[in-house]
Amino acid sequence: MSKIETIGLRKSYGSNEVLKGLDVSVAEGEVVCVIGPSGSGKSTFLRCLNKLEDITGGTVKVDGFDLTDPKVNLNEVRQHIGMVFQHFNLFPHMSVLDNIMLAPVQLKKAPKAEVRKTALALLDRVGLSDKADARPAQLSGGQKQRVAIARALAMQPDIMLFDEATSALDPEMVGEVLQVIRDLAREGMTMVVVTHEMGFAREVADRVIFMADGHIVEENTPDLLFGSPQAPRLQDFLAKVL
Amino acid sequence: MLKGKRALKGPARLAVPLTTFLAALALLLGIPAAGAFAADGVEGETFAIGTDTTFAPFEFRQDGELVGIDMDLLNAIAEEEGFNVDIQSLGFDAALQSLQSNQVDGVIAGMSITDERKKVFDFSDPYFESGIQMAVAENNDDVASYEDLRGKRVAVKTGTEGQTFAESIKDQYGFDVVAFAQSAQMYDDVKAGGSVAVFDDYPVLAYGVASGNGLKTVTEKEAGSSYGFAVNKGTNAELLAAFNEGLAELKDSGQYDEILDTYLEAGAADSSFWSLITDNAPAFAKGMGWTLLATALSLFFALILGVFFGFLKVGSSRILRGIATIYVSIFRGTPVLVQAFFFYFGLPQIIGQPVDVLTAGVLTLSLNAGAYMTEIVRGGIQSVDPGQMEAARSLGLGYGKTMQKVIIPQAIKIMTPSFINQFVITLKDTSLLAVIGFAELTYQGQQIYAVNFRTAEVLIIVAALYFIVITLLTKLADVLDKRFNK
Numbered sequence: 001m002s003k004i005e006t007i008g009l010r011k012s013y014g015s016n017e018v019l020k021g022l023d024v025s026v027a028e029g030e031v032v033c034v035i036g037p038s039g040s041g042k043s044t045f046l047r048c049l050n051k052l053e054d055i056t057g058g059t060v061k062v063d064g065f066d067l068t069d070p071k072v073n074l075n076e077v078r079q080h081i082g083m084v085f086q087h088f089n090l091f092p093h094m095s096v097l098d099n100i101m102l103a104p105v106q107l108k109k110a111p112k113a114e115v116r117k118t119a120l121a122l123l124d125r126v127g128l129s130d131k132a133d134a135r136p137a138q139l140s141g142g143q144k145q146r147v148a149i150a151r152a153l154a155m156q157p158d159i160m161l162f163d164e165a166t167s168a169l170d171p172e173m174v175g176e177v178l179q180v181i182r183d184l185a186r187e188g189m190t191m192v193v194v195t196h197e198m199g200f201a202r203e204v205a206d207r208v209i210f211m212a213d214g215h216i217v218e219e220n221t222p223d224l225l226f227g228s229p230q231a232p233r234l235q236d237f238l239a240k241v242l
Numbered sequence: 243m244l245k246g247k248r249a250l251k252g253p254a255r256l257a258v259p260l261t262t263f264l265a266a267l268a269l270l271l272g273i274p275a276a277g278a279f280a281a282d283g284v285e286g287e288t289f290a291i292g293t294d295t296t297f298a299p300f301e302f303r304q305d306g307e308l309v310g311i312d313m314d315l316l317n318a319i320a321e322e323e324g325f326n327v328d329i330q331s332l333g334f335d336a337a338l339q340s341l342q343s344n345q346v347d348g349v350i351a352g353m354s355i356t357d358e359r360k361k362v363f364d365f366s367d368p369y370f371e372s373g374i375q376m377a378v379a380e381n382n383d384d385v386a387s388y389e390d391l392r393g394k395r396v397a398v399k400t401g402t403e404g405q406t407f408a409e410s411i412k413d414q415y416g417f418d419v420v421a422f423a424q425s426a427q428m429y430d431d432v433k434a435g436g437s438v439a440v441f442d443d444y445p446v447l448a449y450g451v452a453s454g455n456g457l458k459t460v461t462e463k464e465a466g467s468s469y470g471f472a473v474n475k476g477t478n479a480e481l482l483a484a485f486n487e488g489l490a491e492l493k494d495s496g497q498y499d500e501i502l503d504t505y506l507e508a509g510a511a512d513s514s515f516w517s518l519i520t521d522n523a524p525a526f527a528k529g530m531g532w533t534l535l536a537t538a539l540s541l542f543f544a545l546i547l548g549v550f551f552g553f554l555k556v557g558s559s560r561i562l563r564g565i566a567t568i569y570v571s572i573f574r575g576t577p578v579l580v581q582a583f584f585f586y587f588g589l590p591q592i593i594g595q596p597v598d599v600l601t602a603g604v605l606t607l608s609l610n611a612g613a614y615m616t617e618i619v620r621g622g623i624q625s626v627d628p629g630q631m632e633a634a635r636s637l638g639l640g641y642g643k644t645m646q647k648v649i650i651p652q653a654i655k656i657m658t659p660s661f662i663n664q665f666v667i668t669l670k671d672t673s674l675l676a677v678i679g680f681a682e683l684t685y686q687g688q689q690i691y692a693v694n695f696r697t698a699e700v701l702i703i704v705a706a707l708y709f710i711v712i713t714l715l716t717k718l719a720d721v722l723d724k725r726f727n728k
Contacts, residue, residue, distance in 0.1 A: 052632050079638035089633035093651045101648060103637035148633075155637060 003028045003063065003155045003159060003190045004049060010057035011044055018044050020214040021058065028158075029188045031042060032229060033201035036211035037237060045211065049192060050081045062159065072131075082152030086164040088144040090136035090151070093137030096123070097132040100151045107155070108229050122150040126180050149180050162193040198241055202226050210234045256465040281478035288326040291316065292337030292346035295679065296692030297425060299505035300469075301331070301456045303525065303689040305623035311445070312350045314501045315369060316471075319488030324480075325639050331689075332599075332679035335423070339587050345596045348473045348481055352443065354403040355470040362475055366485045367469030370502075374407040375444040375464070377457040378432065383683040385438050386460045391417040397428040397437035403466055404441035426692045429455050445506055456696035518699055522690050528705060531688030536600065536682060537669045540607035544668065545607065548615020555620040566616060569720060573613035578674050582606045586678040611668045618664065622657035623649060655727040666712055673708075683707060 004026040011019040018041045026032050034042045045224040047053045048060055051067045051074055060067040065077050105112060123129050126146035136144055145165055152160060158236050162181060166174045178200050185191060185204045195201055201208055202222040209219040210231070218231045226242075229235045293312060296302045301310040320327045332340055332352075340346045342362060354372065356363045378385045383665045385391065392415060398405040400421040408419045421439060422428040425446065431437045440447075442461040451457055463656055471485050492498040519526075553565035573581070586602035597605075625651050634644040676685035687704035691697040 030682075050636055052402060052636060067459065075635075075638045077638075078636055081636070083633075083636040085629060085633060087629055089627070089629035091265050091630065091633070091648055091652075093655070104636075106643055107638055138562070 002026060002061075003030070004192070005061045006045075006048070006058060006060075008058035009045070009048060009055065009060060011041075011053060012056045016216050017056075017160070019048070019056075022216055024209065024216070026190060028190055029192045030206045031051065031185045031189075031193065031204055032207050032209060033205035034192065034194045034209045034211060035196070035198065035201060035237075036217075040211040041214040042211045043163055046192060046194050048162050049159075049161055050078050050083060052083075059101050075107075079103075079155045080157050081159045081161060082149075083161045084145070084158035084163065085147050086103045086151050086167050088136075088141075088148045088168075090144055090148055092136050094135075095132065096128070096136065096147050097136050099136065099147060100154045103151075114168060119150075119154060123147075124154055125153075125183075126150045127176070132142060140173060141169045142176045145169065145173075145177045146180055149177075149184075157192060160189050160191045161190065161194070162197065164194050167196060196241070198226070198238075210237070212237070276487060281655040283485045285324040286326075288328055289347040289478070289481055290328045290345070292330050292332050292340045292349045292351070294334045294337060294351040295331050295424070295685070296689055297334065297352045297446065298453070298693050299445055301350075302693040304693065311370065311501060311505050312352060312503070315489070315492065315498070316350050318492055318497055318501065319485055322488040322491050323484040325484060330679065331681075333423070333473055333677070334399075335585075336677075336679050338401075343474065343587060343590050343596075344474060344477070345590060347478050348471060348485075350471045352446075352469055353472060354406075354467040356406075358530065359472070363472040364475055364477075364479075365470035365472050366482055367487055367489060368470050370445070370469040371401060371466070372405050372443045372445065372469055373463035374467035375447050375459050376439050377447050377451070377459045378439045379435075380456050380458050380665065382438065386508055388415045388461070391415050391439060393417065393634070394438040395420055395421060395436065397431045397440045399425055399428055399442065400425070403443060407464060407466075408441040416617055420548065422631040424688065424692060425450075426695060426697055429457060429695060430697050434455060436676055448506055450695065451693060453693070483720065515699055518694075518696060519703060522686075522700075522703075525686045525690060526703070526707060529681060529683035531713065532600075533672045534679065534711070536603050536607065536672045536675065536680070537665075539604045540611055540668055540672075541665055543604065543608035544611035544615050544664075547612030548619050551616040552623065553614070553618025555616060556623045570613045570616050573610050574617075578606065578610050578671055579677065581610060582675060582678050599678055599680045600677075603680045605673070606666055606675070607671055610671070611664055612662050614667075615661075618657050618660040619653075622653035622660070625656050626652045658723045658727055662716060662723070666716060667716075669712060670708065 002025040004024070006022050006024045009019055009022040009024075010017065020044060024045075032162070034045065036042050044053060048055055049062065051060070055068050062077055063080060065072050067074070067077065079102075091102065091143070094102065097116070099117055100122060101115050104110065104115045104118070108115065120129065120132060123132055126149055128143060128146055128150070131139060131143065131147070136147070139147065164179050165181065166194065169177065174197070178197065181191075181193065182204055205222045207219060208222050208225045210217050210225065210233075212233050218225060218234050225234070226238065229238055254664055280573070293301045293308075297310070299310050301308060303309070308329055313329065316327055316329075327599040330337075330340070330346055334351050337346065337349045337351050341349045352370070353359070355368060359365070369550050378387070385394070388411060393420045395406055396412070398408050398419055398421050400423055405419070405421055411524040412419050420431070422431065425442070428440050428442070431452065432440050440457065444459075447457070447459050451459060471482070472481050486725035489498070492501075530534055556564040558561060582603065585605045586597060587600060589602070629654065630648050631644060634648045635641075639647070672680075672682050675682055676688060679685070687700050691700040694700075
């Protein structure tokens with residue numbers, strides 16, 4: 001069974017249709033990278049997968065829950081989907097550790113000491129154990145994004161969504177963040193990654209989706225998609241970015 | 243205080259037939275009727291009496307106490323007749339409005355008995371024969387008669403006999419009339435040269451000149467009308483009867499002349515700027531106390547209103563957003579002064595219940611500041627990066643938890659400077675409540691300079707007091723802001 005499945009997914013802002021009927025299926029443990037020019041709708045597509053955007057048409061099923069069904073408890077479903085944003089969106093009024101602990105403390109009945117232990121382990125995993133008491137403002141961009149990943153992992157999700165997680169970073173910090181994502185892929189996490197890093201997509205993705213103008217233009221294994229692109233739009237795009 | 247009086251009234255009414263009976267009995271038996279007996283139904287009762295804020299020598303403040311011919315007469319009569327008075331120093335216009343809306347039982351305010359007023363009020367026997375006199379600035383030797391007024395401007399006090407007289411001769415002598423709400427403003431306008439002369443009641447002018455108000459009288463007193471004590475038409479007949487009887491007693495005993503002489507012969511002792519402060523320190527302190535109390539209460543309620551309506555404004559319900567928007571529009575779109583008048587004079591007519599001046603003032607400022615607070619709260623919440631809401635919701639936190647843990651703490655930090663700003667505005671706005679007779683700092687200042695005519699000095703002291711308190715409280719708020727909103 002697919003972990004994520006969209007059927008005829010449509011999204012409009014007023015009269016502007018951004019997603020024009022997407023059928024995508026992601027299997028458990030699969031890493032799917034989404035690429036495409038700006039304005040192609042790839043971020044909007046990602047944001048529909050945990051319903052940060054209202055869905056105009058079609059269905060989105062995650063773990064068998066239909067997100068377009070008003071009876072589905074979205075907060076419950078979202079606890080299983082970690083999301084990492086381009087601009088980190090760390091909570092500036094809390095320490096790094098509190099950022100990570102907020103959701104588990106509020107939503108899990110686990111004792112605080114236990115949550116704290118898990119949070120510290122996550123910080124260690126992203127290589128920032130010495131920053132537990134720092135404020136987000138004291139961190140570099142790469143460090144912020146690694147904290148954001150640790151925060152998203154704190155609810156022990158089985159799906160991770162990355163929305164251009166390295167686009168706002170200085171070039172020398174991209175590597176440290178990609179390394180964390182690479183490790184997650186290796187551990188078998190189901191992931192949908194919207195990215196501009198073609199080399200990274202080619203390396204970690206099981207499958208790459210190329211979007212343009214709200215459509216899926218081409219999807220394939222990274223070797224075939226990058227090696228022998230079929231659609232002229234994709235050939236054109238790759239010629240520009242590679 | 244008014245409520246207490248009304249509560250008393252029931253049993254007191256029941257007592258009327260009994261006292262009447264006793265009085266009749268006393269008469270039959272040839273026992274001389276005691277004063278307290280004859281005008282019955284008032285003994286032991288407390289009446290709310292409205293008066294002007296300052297109309298020296300009839301009513302003005304001396305060392306914080308309200309004194310003057312009206313006050314001394316009223317107190318002497320009340321003592322004579324065995325009733326109590328609760329003096330409410332409201333200002334002339336406000337006192338009459340309060341009487342019409344039954345907020346007070348009677349008004350004594352150096353008020354001339356006119357046919358116009360007799361239509362809405364019942365008057366006592368005249369207690370003072372007044373007359374109009376013209377005065378000019380001390381150093382003005384050009385204006386000595388009505389003929390010299392041609393093409394000039396003349397100051398009067400709104401609704402006084404002086405105004406009536408000035409209006410009646412202005413066409414004949416070709417001058418303009420400008421009306422002021424308070425005597426001190428009128429005198430200052432003449433001293434400052436805005437108007438060349440003032441028409442006022444002779445006792446007022448005599449007292450002012452004797453106190454060094456910088457004017458001199460230049461004409462003989464015009465035969466004028468008489469002053470009377472008023473009750474609302476068809477009400478408080480016992481009170482009126484008691485007043486008339488007490489007045490007659492005072493005239494017989496000679497106490498009446500004593501009271502008049504006290505004020506009309508009065509001279510003012512000159513004093514330094516420093517003693518102006520020390521002499522009036524109790525009044526300033528009292529005024530500042532009321533100012534701070536009204537500010538604190540108003541801000542407390544404004545904060546509740548602001549948070550409540552602010553949340554409605556950022557919420558998803560279109561109807562609730564609309565309600566909040568209407569609230570804000572009404573209170574931001576109308577002047578505070580109109581709101582204050584409405585809650586003090588208008589609301590009692592709607593609810594049929596008197597509204598005391600503190601309640602009306604706090605109501606005004608709470609609702610007014612609450613509208614601005616609503617916008618501050620809305621702006622604060624909306625200026626938090628939308629990514630914060632998305633990040634929290636993507637973790638599975640609900641809307642309420644997200645607000646509480648993520649959005650509000652950041653919004654408070656953004657809102658704090660605006661809150662401090664609103665706090666300063668509200669504190670300064672309390673000065674507007676002087677117009678409904680709320681005894682705050684500005685009002686106290688008006689009381690003081692209306693008696694001693696040292697307008698500039700008193701206003702400088704009042705302004706300095708506001709400045710000091712606002713500066714200190716702003717500094718304190720900044721320190722707290724830095725400590726808690728790091």
